[in-house]
Amino acid sequence: MQGKHWISALALTVGLVAGSGAFAQTTVRIAWYSDGNEGEVVADLLKRFEAENKDIKVVLDQVPYKAITENLPVQLASGQGPDIARVVDLGGVARYALDMRPYLKDASYWEKNFGPFLPWMRPEGDSSAITGFMTQLTxxxxxxxxxxxxxxxxxxxxxxxxxxxxxxxxxxxxxxxxxxxxxxxxxxxxxxxxxxxxxxxxxxxxxxxxxxxxxxxxxxxxxxxxxxxxxxxxxxxxxxxxxxxxxxxxxxxxxxxxxxxxxxxxxxxxxxxxxxxxxxxxxxxxxxxxxxxxxxPGGAGLVAIKTTKSPEAVAKVMDYLASEPVLSEFYARSLFVPGHLGIAAKGLDYAGATPQGKAALKVFSDQVAQxxxxxxxxxxxxxxxxxxxxxxxxxxxxxxxxxxxxxxxxxxxxxxxxxxxxxxx
The missing domain is CATH 3.40.190.10 (Periplasmic binding protein-like II)
Structure with a gap:
């Protein structure tokens, strides 16, 4: 892909390497910032993905928040950047986003569970693109x-x-x-x-x-x-x-x-x-x-970038991370309010939170419907x-x-x- 050296020197690159094999691997790079422990959680989940998909290697570039807000837009404007990025300025990045609809396993699943949030990540004037999902709904x-x-x-x-x-x-x-x-x-x-x-x-x-x-x-x-x-x-x-x-x-x-x-x-x-x-x-x-x-509402979204040379592999990674079992575990371990309507309706057990923290998370989760x-x-x-x-x-x-x-x-x-x-x- 273009601009594989896009990230700043401060970046901590975590290679999630699949087992060796006599076949070509497709590399998918993700630019990721963290507020808390969510980087550790997603790295763990991606290791499982690689174990099930040995033809795809995922490289998780864990970077400072400032690299996402200041450096990434410059790289994207020049036609470079990662295949996927976790961002907060969803409207600003939307013009660089990939419409994954042709590559997703089931676009209706995304529409049903992420429907209210999909317009946040669409380019201006687009009413149908599916470009990403919310890793954290605030x-x-x-x-x-x-x-x-x-x-x-x-x-x-x-x-x-x-x-x-x-x-x-x-x-x-x-x-x-x-x-x-x-x-x-x-x-x-x-x-x-x-x-x-x-x-x-x-x-x-x-x-x-x-x-x-x-x-x-x-x-x-x-x-x-x-x-x-x-x-x-x-x-x-x-x-x-x-x-x-x-x-x-x-x-x-x-x-x-x-x-x-x-x-x-x-x-x-x-x-x-x-x-x-x-x-x-x-x-x-x-x-x-x-x-x-x-x-x-607010939060951070994981968005596919249209300059990727591997849209099928990108969509496969995104389908996995956005699946209800995987995303439920991600939200629960990260203590995040779910940005997935199905998960929000069922509720989550936040095992790592105190009773006060759990109660607060339930209040905010219930507020999504309002x-x-x-x-x-x-x-x-x-x-x-x-x-x-x-x-x-x-x-x-x-x-x-x-x-x-x-x-x-x-x-x-x-x-x-x-x-x-x-x-x-």
Missing amino acids: VTGPFVNKTLFEEAGVALPGAKATWEEWGKAAKDVAAKVKAPFPVAMDRSGHRFFSVAISEGAKIFDDKGEPAVIDEGFKRGAKLIYDWHQNGTMAKELWGSVSGTAYRGANDEFRNAQVVMYQSGSWQIAQFDKTVGDAFDWVAVPSPCGASGCSPM ISPAAYKLQGYVNNRVIFNAVISRLGQAISGEGTLDEAFKRIESDIAQQIAERKK
């Missing part, structure tokens, strides 16, 4: 310090509680136990849209073009703005950075300073390890707005990063007192239109 949602609720004598809101009800309860708890942060939320456009979409934000017009500012969006923005004004959210978190900068509240939550933290499923493994038995923490269902209770079409569409939109950045930058300015909400809305529309126009030049 779902936004709140983590709650249950111990603080118990100390305050305040009941946890129920499964269909609204954002306003959660805000009031968290503020009541914080006042009674002297916690500095009733509600914290990642300073992220992605996280904000879990509120806005539940309030009815549609994001796109009938032609599929961005039309971000509508009544649902305004309701979500006003809620977050008001929370910063009345002390439900502390300005010092979002106000500590500016522009498009991200600000999480991981440290504050694990130090028992936050009553409710709106973040997502990717935090489970971290809190399982860092909080320990310091306090009881739980994940709760995504709060509801005027139009529903939808979280925002994700709205608008949330899926936004996550799969090729220019979603433009929208996320414009929203968090301008909403952050309003919260910090640098203009009104109405001014922020106008600037968001202007920023999005200008930046998308520049990308299309």
Whole structure:
């Protein structure tokens, strides 16, 4: 294949070598980054694949996350790269993706189990390509310090509680136990849209073009703005950075300073390890707005690359990894929310997690069914990063007192239109 030396010097190349034999082998290279132990898990699974398919040799290039986000796009743009890559910028990589449909054993299996996620990995204007699957589905949602609720004598809101009800309860708890942060939320456009979409934000017009500012969006923005004004959210978190900068509240939550933290499923493994038995923490269902209770989806996908010279072998590897038994084991051992509808419906036994971690994983897994079409569409939109950045930058300015909400809305529309126009030049 082209560009077999594409990877940076930092890469750790793991050769998964099949047994010797007097026949030609096809080599399939996979570029893979890890958040946790998933690289070890997939390497183990691929050894089994090679044992069953001695005509295919799989080379797993385990690389830093930065190599995927910065180096890989450059290589792909020059016509080089691996045969398969694990990526998070699904829309950005889609133009380089291989449509595996002609090579797959059963395309209907992929449509049935990965259907909502397939558009995230398709080139713009394509409505049928099957280019990959989700190795990890992330779902936004709140983590709650249950111990603080118990100390305050305040009941946890129920499964269909609204954002306003959660805000009031968290503020009541914080006042009674002297916690500095009733509600914290990642300073992220992605996280904000879990509120806005539940309030009815549609994001796109009938032609599929961005039309971000509508009544649902305004309701979500006003809620977050008001929370910063009345002390439900502390300005010092979002106000500590500016522009498009991200600000999480991981440290504050694990130090028992936050009553409710709106973040997502990717935090489970971290809190399982860092909080320990310091306090009881739980994940709760995504709060509801005027139009529903939808979280925002996200995650990493394993995508086939169209410059491969071995599409049949690539599809065979992908069919194996995407099969229900193999993928179930991968998700369970990696402590990931499944991005496979069939597995999500059946549930998984996460043997490596603590009881708190297992409970949180079940909550987030159950939330997959609540994700709205608008949330899926936004996550799969090729220019979603433009929208996320414009929203968090301008909403952050309003919260910090640098203009009104109405001014922020106008600037968001202007920023999005200008930046998308520049990308299309």
